Amino acid sequence: MSAHRRWLFLLLVAAALIVLFLYRDQVTARFDYQTLREQVSLEPECKVPPLISSQDNNHNGTPDPLDIVAGARQEVELGTVYDSEYYQGGYPPEGKGACTDVVWRAFKNAGLDLKQMVDNDIRNNPQLYGVTGTRPDPNIDFRRVSNLQIFFAQNGQEMTSVIIPGDAGNLSNWQAGDIVVFGAPLEHIGIISDKRSRNGVPLLIHNAGPQAREGQYLLSWPSPIIHHFRYIPYNQGQITQ
Numbered sequence: 001m002s003a004h005r006r007w008l009f010l011l012l013v014a015a016a017l018i019v020l021f022l023y024r025d026q027v028t029a030r031f032d033y034q035t036l037r038e039q040v041s042l043e044p045e046c047k048v049p050p051l052i053s054s055q056d057n058n059h060n061g062t063p064d065p066l067d068i069v070a071g072a073r074q075e076v077e078l079g080t081v082y083d084s085e086y087y088q089g090g091y092p093p094e095g096k097g098a099c100t101d102v103v104w105r106a107f108k109n110a111g112l113d114l115k116q117m118v119d120n121d122i123r124n125n126p127q128l129y130g131v132t133g134t135r136p137d138p139n140i141d142f143r144r145v146s147n148l149q150i151f152f153a154q155n156g157q158e159m160t161s162v163i164i165p166g167d168a169g170n171l172s173n174w175q176a177g178d179i180v181v182f183g184a185p186l187e188h189i190g191i192i193s194d195k196r197s198r199n200g201v202p203l204l205i206h207n208a209g210p211q212a213r214e215g216q217y218l219l220s221w222p223s224p225i226i227h228h229f230r231y232i233p234y235n236q237g238q239i240t241q
Contacts, residue, residue: 046165046199048168048172051234052177052234055232055234058111065178068107068177069205071106071107071109072190072205073214074105074109075105076211080097080101081210082097082208082212090115090139100145100189102206104142106191115142118142119138119141122136122141125154129150145187145189148181149189152181153227153229157231158227161228163218163219165199166199171202176194178229178230179191179229180192180229181228182223183223183226185222188206190205192204
């Protein structure tokens with residue numbers, strides 16, 4: 001290789017490294033390396049049947065739990081950047097949001113106004129919400145993990161918080177559109193995906209920065225799962241498989 005070509009090669013490598021450094025967050029947000037590694041795993045696949053309600057609140061032909069998943073996944077596809085700032089009017093601008101914003105946007109995709117439901121619940125049951133109940137602020141209340149935890153505890157179905165990889169019976173309790181709340185030290189909330197790892201554990205759709213992601217986070221988040229809710233329960237006559 002001539003000296004000229006060698007210098008050109010080195011300049012190209014340096015430019016690539018600079019670009020990778022400047023945009024590393026955007027690049028890594030698009031990939032879940034743990035999921036990628038598992039895709040080439042030779043371990044047997046644990047098949048878990050989808051058991052979700054056929055309820056269709058917005059009458060679009062798609063069950064509400066799948067609409068919720070699709071709404072959450074839009075945050076990933078949009079590349080929503082993490083932003084927990086306070087906004088007058090409550091709603092952060094499109095393309096920005098925190099973990100709680102994934103949830104209300106997911107519900108909105110099913111025609112469910114989570115902000116209004118949370119605000120109403122705080123107004124009707126202030127004693128349940130502690131300080132928030134005495135000094136409600138509709139601009140932020142629906143974007144707090146603690147408030148959503150209380151709301152879903154009162155209005156949803158509490159499910160198991162135990163995950164047993166490879167156990168189809170246990171994992172059948174974890175279905176698309178469910179809500180997962182993580183406790184201290186890193187309080188967090190996310191939506192269960194309709195996709196699963198080979199071991200049957202569902203993926204999680206959430207936003208913990210730098211952008212919204214979908215991947216294997218249920219067992220790897222540094223805080224324990226303290227709640228697992230299903231807002232739209234089903235009975236045997238309302239199951240979509």
